[in-house]
Structures are given as C-alpha cells and as structure tokens.
Amino acid sequence: MGDNKQSLTFDAIVIGSGMSGGWAAKEFCEKGFKTLVLERGRDVKHLKDYPTTNMYPWEFKHRGEIPYSIREANPVVSKCYAFREDASHFFCKGFGTSIYTGQAF
Numbered sequence: 001m002g003d004n005k006q007s008l009t010f011d012a013i014v015i016g017s018g019m020s021g022g023w024a025a026k027e028f029c030e031k032g033f034k035t036l037v038l039e040r041g042r043d044v045k046h047l048k049d050y051p052t053t054n055m056y057p058w059e060f061k062h063r064g065e066i067p068y069s070i071r072e073a074n075p076v077v078s079k080c081y082a083f084r085e086d087a088s089h090f091f092c093k094g095f096g097t098s099i100y101t102g103q104a105f
Contacts, residue, residue, distance in 0.1 A: 052086040
C-alpha cells in the first residue's frame with residue numbers, strides 16, 4: 001500500500017488546462033512539484049476551433065449579442081459573462097450540440 005498511496009499523492013493539483021491552469025501547471029513542474037492536471041474539456045485547436053477569432057464586431061449578425069429567443073431558451077447559461085455571439089459555439093445544450101447554432105461539434 002505504501003507505493004500505491006505515494007503514487008497517488010501530489011504536491012499540486014490544477015483543475016483545467018486553460019490559460020491560467022496551463023501556466024500554473026508549468027510553473028509547479030518547473031519548481032519540481034509533483035503536479036496533477038485534471039481536464040474535462042475537449043481538445044481545442046487554435047484557429048480551427050475558434051471560427052470567430054479573426055472577425056470584427058461588425059461582422060457578427062447580432063453585433064456580438066445573443067438574440068432574445070436564445071437567451072430565453074437558455075436562462076442559466078445566458079447569465080454567463082462569456083455567452084456572447086463570438087464565443088457561443090463553446091456552450092452546449094446537450095452533449096456536443098451548440099446552443100447558438102444547434103450544430104454538433
């Protein structure tokens with residue numbers, strides 16, 4: 001049991017490998033900490049999975065806002081600060097279906 005318990009013991013546990021989590025994990029590892037990173041999201045590829053990254057605000061149909069009908073149909077997620085037209089493709093109604101477009105991802 002000693003070896004097993006030790007192998008499951010970490011100095012730092014980082015939840016999420018986004019911008020902050022990824023950097024925190026890098027810093028912990030460079031300092032020699034035994035680090036565990038937990039990630040539940042899908043693998044996001046820069047540019048490919050950010051279809052709106054190079055768009056200007058005036059290029060969006062609703063100028064960055066979410067239409068009332070979509071906000072009304074999704075009352076919980078519509079309260080999230082990031083739920084806007086340029087990032088709505090990251091939010092899902094069900095497993096792997098975009099709230100905004102209804103398309104699978």
